[in-house]
Amino acid sequence: xxxxxxxxxxxxxxxxxxxxxxxxxxxxxxxxxxxxxxxxxxxxxxxxxxxxxxxxxxxxxxxxxxxxxxxxxxxxxxxxxxxxxxxxxxxxxxxxxxxxxxxxxxxxxxxxxxxxxxxxxxxxxxxxxxxxxxxxxxxxxxxxxxxxxxxxxxxxxxxxxxxxxxxxxxxxxxxxxxxxxxxxxxxxxxxxxxxxxxxxxxxxxxxxxxxxxxxxxxxxxxxx
Amino acid sequence: xxxxxxxxxxxxxxxxxxxxxxxxxxxxxxxxxxxxxxxxxxxxxxxxxxxxxxxxxxxxxxxxxxxxxxxxxxxxxxxxxxxxxxxxxxxxxxxxxxxxxxxxxxxxxxxxxxxxxxxxxxxxxxxxxxxxxxxxxxxxxxxxxxxxxxxxxxxxxxxxxxxxxxxxxxxxxxxxxxxxxxxxxxxxxxxxxxxxxxxxxxxxxxxxxxxxxxxxxxxxxxxxxxx
Amino acid sequence: xxxxxxxxxxxxxxxxxxxxxxxxxxxxxxxxxxxxxxxxxxxxxxxxxxxxxxxxxxxxxxxxxxxxxxxxxxxxxxxxxxxxxxxxxxxxxxxxxxxxxxxxxxxxxxxxxxxxxxxxxxxxxxxxxxxxxxxxxxxxxxxxxxxxxxxxxxxxxxxxxxxxxxxxxxxxxxxxxxxxxxxxxxxxxxxxxxxxxxxxxxxxxxxxxxxxxxxxxxxxxxxxxxx
Numbered sequence: 001x002x003x004x005x006x007x008x009x010x011x012x013x014x015x016x017x018x019x020x021x022x023x024x025x026x027x028x029x030x031x032x033x034x035x036x037x038x039x040x041x042x043x044x045x046x047x048x049x050x051x052x053x054x055x056x057x058x059x060x061x062x063x064x065x066x067x068x069x070x071x072x073x074x075x076x077x078x079x080x081x082x083x084x085x086x087x088x089x090x091x092x093x094x095x096x097x098x099x100x101x102x103x104x105x106x107x108x109x110x111x112x113x114x115x116x117x118x119x120x121x122x123x124x125x126x127x128x129x130x131x132x133x134x135x136x137x138x139x140x141x142x143x144x145x146x147x148x149x150x151x152x153x154x155x156x157x158x159x160x161x162x163x164x165x166x167x168x169x170x171x172x173x174x175x176x177x178x179x180x181x182x183x184x185x186x187x188x189x190x191x192x193x194x195x196x197x198x199x200x201x202x203x204x205x206x207x208x209x210x211x212x213x214x215x216x217x218x219x220x221x222x223x224x
Numbered sequence: 225x226x227x228x229x230x231x232x233x234x235x236x237x238x239x240x241x242x243x244x245x246x247x248x249x250x251x252x253x254x255x256x257x258x259x260x261x262x263x264x265x266x267x268x269x270x271x272x273x274x275x276x277x278x279x280x281x282x283x284x285x286x287x288x289x290x291x292x293x294x295x296x297x298x299x300x301x302x303x304x305x306x307x308x309x310x311x312x313x314x315x316x317x318x319x320x321x322x323x324x325x326x327x328x329x330x331x332x333x334x335x336x337x338x339x340x341x342x343x344x345x346x347x348x349x350x351x352x353x354x355x356x357x358x359x360x361x362x363x364x365x366x367x368x369x370x371x372x373x374x375x376x377x378x379x380x381x382x383x384x385x386x387x388x389x390x391x392x393x394x395x396x397x398x399x400x401x402x403x404x405x406x407x408x409x410x411x412x413x414x415x416x417x418x419x420x421x422x423x424x425x426x427x428x429x430x431x432x433x434x435x436x437x438x439x440x441x442x443x444x445x446x447x448x449x450x451x
Numbered sequence: 452x453x454x455x456x457x458x459x460x461x462x463x464x465x466x467x468x469x470x471x472x473x474x475x476x477x478x479x480x481x482x483x484x485x486x487x488x489x490x491x492x493x494x495x496x497x498x499x500x501x502x503x504x505x506x507x508x509x510x511x512x513x514x515x516x517x518x519x520x521x522x523x524x525x526x527x528x529x530x531x532x533x534x535x536x537x538x539x540x541x542x543x544x545x546x547x548x549x550x551x552x553x554x555x556x557x558x559x560x561x562x563x564x565x566x567x568x569x570x571x572x573x574x575x576x577x578x579x580x581x582x583x584x585x586x587x588x589x590x591x592x593x594x595x596x597x598x599x600x601x602x603x604x605x606x607x608x609x610x611x612x613x614x615x616x617x618x619x620x621x622x623x624x625x626x627x628x629x630x631x632x633x634x635x636x637x638x639x640x641x642x643x644x645x646x647x648x649x650x651x652x653x654x655x656x657x658x659x660x661x662x663x664x665x666x667x668x669x670x671x672x673x674x675x676x677x678x
Contacts, residue, residue, distance in 0.1 A: 002559050009556040017544050081538035084509055085601065089557035090530045148371070155364050159355040168351060172344035173371060176378035179386055197385060205378055212374055216367045219289060223360045224510055359471060438472065446467065446474040 006091045010099030015106070017076065028068055032111045033118065035061045040122040050123040055186030058119055059178060063145065065111040067167050070149035073100055074157055083221070093218035101150040108142050128191030137188070137195065140202035141181035144209065148173055151213040154220050177205050229425060236418040243415035251408040263321045269413035270313040271339060273420050277307030278346065278373065285369030288362060294435065297362040300369055302427045304349050306420055311343045334387040341379045345372045458521070460485040460609055460640050461506055465515035468501050475501035477664035478515070483642065485608075488635040490651050491644040493661035499644040500536070502661065503611050506642065507534045520609065530558060533607035537614050539598045543587030547573055547597045548580050551604060558605045572600040577626050592623035599627060610634065610641045616650055624650055648673055
């Protein structure tokens with residue numbers, strides 16, 4: 001029970017701190033808006049075309065937003081070497097990892113929720129297929145990015161060029177998940193095929209990588 | 225180096241020469257593509273060799289995470305480096321083959337795309353090693369090695385499914401292989417494996433020597449301080 | 452002061468710690484008895500911080516062994532160790548009490564028990580638990596004291612303090628020094644790294660001198676002329 005208590009306490013602390021210093025949130029919100037607008041300048045599709053490409057565009061935009069969130073996962077802990085205090089305590093490394101991953105997940109979902117109406121408006125998007133499927137797709141896809149992203153953010157704490165290392169490590173490994181997210185979304189929007197394979201792929205990907213990250217995180221945290 | 229090394233070197237040289245002959249002259253000319261098709265004997269075995277090496281990297285990464293032995297780390301580093309080299313050969317010979325035959329430099333077909341993603345994953349692995357500060361590169365790289373290897377089946381499977389849904393020109397063709405060509409293919413693969421082994425062995429010894437020098441230097445600075 | 456017959460609380464055997472080519476600890480052999488206040492002295496770069504971090508389990512020795520509270524795996528006894536260093540190990544954006552309540556949670560202390568323990572800890576370092584200011588806005592002296600309060604949360608048997616008095620106003624420093632002496636009287640063991648040993652002159656049981664990664668002397672009194 002103590003494991004969950006630590007996860008809850010850490011998540012609550014992070015959410016509270018994020019809420020207090022609204023700078024980061026405001027910056028991220030504005031950044032998300034910018035991304036959507038710039039993409040709209042780059043692509044001016046008809047409603048028909050947009051259904052075909054929106055899946056890719058939207059997820060690339062979400063990916064950018066995710067990187068911004070992920071890059072500051074450990075920023076507060078770094079400032080006063082708080083991770084030392086964490087390592088000195090009997091709390092398990094995985095409870096820290098899950099709390100950070102959940103926190104990132106919430107932030108990214110919030111950004112996605114804000115960007116989506118804008119995309120719908122700018123691209124005149126409408127789903128021909130079962131629109132409700134977009135919810136599990138968004139959840140699974142975002143978790144895939146966030147679980148690996150939180151892990152790689154911890155790895156890049158021990159590297160030079162931290163902010164570049166995170167996307168550099170995250171993008172290649174995320175390719176299967178990205179394919180899943182994009183194709184599932186396109187499938188739902190165009191209604192031309194079933195998203196079921198891609199959703200299954202995302203589920204499998206999420207399970208495998210969540211377990212792998214949980215098994216490896218303590219080793220990464222304890223690396224000096 | 226041990227005695228085995230020169231023997232391996234000779235075997236490699238012989239095998240490579242023989243394989244080269246077979247590939248360029250011995251093998252029958254392909255009906256539709258002509259002599260250009262012979263690049264196939266380099267394109268395919270280089271990929272297979274790279275896969276084998278990445279599998280070794282996976283094993284070595286796990287071994288390092290469990291036992292923390294420096295030898296495991298050096299094997300992981302070596303196999304990743306040489307694997308990337310062979311994969312690069314595959315990625316470069318692809319377009320070289322494609323251009324005269326199909327008129328295109330690149331296509332996002334199943335094999336090429338998957339290979340490209342694999343290449344990206346292992347290049348990011350090498351970059352992580354280069355960018356790690358402190359002595360943490362082995363541990364961090366081992367973690368990435370495991371994650372990267374776990375990703376490989378997902379890469380291939382997802383791209384394969386995508387391509388069956390959205391077919392595009394395929395480089396390398398499918399279909400059955402003339403047994404004489406298969407024979408040459410296997411000879412080339414054997415030659416590549418020997419070459420890979422030779423290069424890995426050399427790289428391994430190089431890394432071991434490099435670490436011994438570093439050890440010696442640290443030991444020196446350790447003893448120096450005892451004024 | 453009664454001489455303790457109890458087994459040593461820290462045993463360092465041939466501890467060497469290297470960061471690449473640089474050797475921070477060059478062979479530390481020492482035993483520290485429980486229930487004593489040790490002051491660790493030495494020039495900058497002598498290895499004091501590294502020694503403390505190795506004892507805390509935050510750094511692993513490159514060679515040699517270290518056992519704390521009878522355990523080689525220091526993580527297993529970490530709930531009995533308190534650690535404080537120059538970075539405050541606190542969140543600048545939260546108040547002192549909020550910080551402590553969070554860290555208390557990491558030790559499994561929640562709700563009312565946490566409230567009580569945290570308040571007690573803050574009061575013991577002579578700070579106001581209801582101070583509604585984020586720690587980032589504290590003066591250095593206040594921050595150091597709050598950091599000490601955090602180290603005391605789990606009522607540790609062993610306290611490792613790295614420069615607790617640095618940049619702290621004289622009054623705060625004296626208060627802390629008195630508190631440290633009281634804790635030793637309660638039976639805790641303390642290792643205090645400091646450049647201001649005079650503050651602990653009367654309270655300390657032993658002064659440990661470190662130079663170039665080795666313990667060079669252990670005295671019961673400060674040498675004349677030490678600041």
